[in-house]
Amino acid sequence: MSEVNTGGGGGGKKGGKIRSKKQSTRIDMTPMVDLAFLLLTFFMLATTFSKPKTMELVMPEKPKPDDLPPKVQERNVLTVLLAKDNKVVWYQGITNPQPTVTNYSSTGIRKVLLEKSREVGKKFVVLIKPSDGSTYRNVVDILDEMAITNVRSYALVDIATTDTDLLKAQSL
Amino acid sequence: MPKIKPNRASPSLDMTPMVDLAFLLVTFFMLTTKFTSDDPVAVDMPKSISEIRLPDSNILTILISKDGRVFYNMDNKIKRAQLIKEIGTKYNINFTPGQVSDFAILSSFGLPIGNLPQFLDATPEERKLIEQPGIPTDSLNNQLADWLVYSRMVNPQLRIAIKGDGAANYPVVKRIINTLQENRISRFNLITNLESGPVAAAQ
Numbered sequence: 001m002s003e004v005n006t007g008g009g010g011g012g013k014k015g016g017k018i019r020s021k022k023q024s025t026r027i028d029m030t031p032m033v034d035l036a037f038l039l040l041t042f043f044m045l046a047t048t049f050s051k052p053k054t055m056e057l058v059m060p061e062k063p064k065p066d067d068l069p070p071k072v073q074e075r076n077v078l079t080v081l082l083a084k085d086n087k088v089v090w091y092q093g094i095t096n097p098q099p100t101v102t103n104y105s106s107t108g109i110r111k112v113l114l115e116k117s118r119e120v121g122k123k124f125v126v127l128i129k130p131s132d133g134s135t136y137r138n139v140v141d142i143l144d145e146m147a148i149t150n151v152r153s154y155a156l157v158d159i160a161t162t163d164t165d166l167l168k169a170q171s172l
Numbered sequence: 173m174p175k176i177k178p179n180r181a182s183p184s185l186d187m188t189p190m191v192d193l194a195f196l197l198v199t200f201f202m203l204t205t206k207f208t209s210d211d212p213v214a215v216d217m218p219k220s221i222s223e224i225r226l227p228d229s230n231i232l233t234i235l236i237s238k239d240g241r242v243f244y245n246m247d248n249k250i251k252r253a254q255l256i257k258e259i260g261t262k263y264n265i266n267f268t269p270g271q272v273s274d275f276a277i278l279s280s281f282g283l284p285i286g287n288l289p290q291f292l293d294a295t296p297e298e299r300k301l302i303e304q305p306g307i308p309t310d311s312l313n314n315q316l317a318d319w320l321v322y323s324r325m326v327n328p329q330l331r332i333a334i335k336g337d338g339a340a341n342y343p344v345v346k347r348i349i350n351t352l353q354e355n356r357i358s359r360f361n362l363i364t365n366l367e368s369g370p371v372a373a374a375q
Contacts, residue, residue: 029187036194043201054333054361055222059349061358082342130342136236137338139345140218140364147221158346 055143059156076123078116080109081163082142083172084133091166092116099166104141113149126154129163133172211245211280212304213237218338219367226363230329233363234316235280236336240344241306243282244319246330252276254326259318265289282306285315309347317351324355332360 063069074093081089081099088109091097102108117124126146130139139156146154215235235243246252256275260267263285267275271292282304283291291302309316324330332352336345352360 029191033187033191033194036191036198039198040194040201043198043205047201047205052217052226052335052363053220053222053366054224054226054363055220056224057360057362059353059358059360061356062353130346132341132343134342135338136336136340136342136345137218139342140220140338140362143362144220144222144367156349 072125076120077125079127082130082134082138083167087172110145126151128156129159131159215337217365220364221367232323232330232332234334236340238337238339241282242309243280244307245280246323249276251327255322258322284308320355332357333363335363
């Protein structure tokens with residue numbers, strides 16, 4: 001770099017050919033490789049592979065005061081109460097409920113849902129009522145069961161006092 | 173007798189294929205990466221069999237921690253800057269330009285709006301030490317509702333996602349769902365982890 005070519009053009013050495021100094025085509029790649037691996041490690045550690053999945057939940061709009069409640073046959077309705085300690089209480093119909101306690105396993109509420117939806121058919125409606133003792137996981141689990149058992153019409157509703165009394169009677 | 177010299181191989185080896193591979197991987201990771209968001213609390217999401225992917229942009233995340241605190245997060249820096257100005261005028265808080273730009277790059281936060289300027293003035297290291305009480309969601313002082321309304325105003329395409337800890341109590345979730353419904357948001361997403369299948373169902 002610091003050399004200055006003082007010899008005028010042409011001249012050179014004793015009439016010989018001007019040979020440009022051949023430089024090796026190999027360059028030292030070590031720093032580049034260092035950097036490449038540094039970046040590689042960084043991105044490998046910073047990346048998240050399992051992208052979170054989502055569940056779509058569509059809640060009904062708040063009913064207007066003059067809206068009539070939809071008419072359903074009582075025996076088509078299955079109420080699922082989410083109790084504390086990962087327990088589920090279900091009953092069919094609305095008046096004079098006969099609650100049964102079960103859990104979130106595949107032999108628990110899933111079996112019930114499958115049986116009842118086969119029994120009732122297309123008009124099957126599930127009301128999910130999470131109690132104050134239930135957790136977010138319970139809600140996601142039961143919504144998941146709806147997807148697994150292919151129940152089309154279900155609703156997440158607030159728990160009624162009659163239902164809390166029912167849970168109390170089961171000491172849940 | 174002449175010494176037998178071992179045929180010494182040159183210590184420099186051809187690194188070109190290795191470099192090729194390394195850069196290929198770098199490029200791959202650079203393009204596919206999505207950084208793990210540093211949430212102020214660890215959230216253990218419940219599992220579901222749902223395979224719908226969360227969209228990449230226009231997401232408002234409501235974080236629910238195990239102990240029922242509520243955190244707010246929205247993507248898009250420009251929209252966030254707009255949002256903080258809007259919400260500042262509503263609550264009569266003047267955010268300085270520094271605070272606005274800090275808010276734009278902030279991750280989730282869970283503070284009543286009154287504590288926000290002070291929080292933004294702190295350095296990122298100091299912020300980690302600050303105990304965040306969560307955004308007030310009770311009916312008397314529902315600041316979450318305001319955040320939702322103003323967020324939707326600055327970004328109408330926003331999708332709402334709830335990222336809750338599995339152990340969070342339902343009453344907190346109910347309050348949030350009610351808040352969403354009151355603001356006529358009836359379609360929202362629950363962020364979950366993927367479960368292997370219905371066979372390996374939850375216990």
